[in-house]
Amino acid sequence: MKFRYIATLCVGILVFLILGNSLLKGNSRLSNGNSKTSEINVQKVKWDLGVGKDSQEVKIYAKSMSIAQREKIKFYISSDHLSTYKIIEPVYKGNNRFAFKYPFKKTSTYYISAYLNEQTIGTKIFQDDKEVDLELYPTSILTMKQPKYHVTLLFNSLQTKKNNVLTFDFNQFKSHHPRLKNHQIYVVSEDGSFFKSLTSTSKKTKLKYELTFPKEGMYVLFYEFELNNKKENFQYIIDVKDKVN
Secondary structure: OHHHHHHHHHHHHHHHHHHHHHHHHHHHHHOOOOOOOOOOOEEEEEEEOOOOOOOEEEEEEEOOOOHHHHHHEEEEEEEOOOOOOEEEOOEEEEOOEEEEOOOOOOOOOEEEEEEEOOEEEEEEEEOOOOOOOOOOOOOOOOEEEOOOOEEEEEOOOOOEOOOEEEEEEEEOOOOOOOOEEEEEEEEEEOOOOOEEEEEEOOOOOEEEEEEOEOOOEEEEEEEEEEEOOEEEEEEEEEEEOOOOO
């Protein structure tokens, strides 16, 4: 009886230790800041936008959407001039509906995209009947000399429907101990039909991103990051052309 009691007690302690270790591992995974929210299985997106409206509304039709996914959905908005942009965190209205405020003007075309981390949920060209007189040219000097740092964009020939690698090389820092973090790129085609968000938590000074372009044309890259806990940004315009055999 004494042996059986000791054996049962040992088994109980072993089970307790295993469960405790499992819970600790589970908690460490949840607290990992580098983990990303899973993608949403989107069926369609309904855009209810208008000039002069107090609130714009977007409904995302999906098979399922968790609270964590809903909380990380954002909207990118820029006019057809592609000189500036705005990132908006919408208000959740229930039933997969999201609302935000933006002062759309009658005379402009707007490029709007809903996204979750690096997943593009939907893209809308609002007021596409307006005449667009924009003509973009690729950035001729790929080394930008900013007051606090220099950055160089490196790439091979950019082609459509292929995995292109874009390398951003940061150097010539004004600070002796530069700390880089929270990198974010917004990629937009010149006609607004394509949008892609790219992120990186790397603290290195040379970062590589992979990107597939759907068609030829000009693409604007809006890049923002933090340098020594201060926000910095710059932009490039690149030309994507397939090789002619």
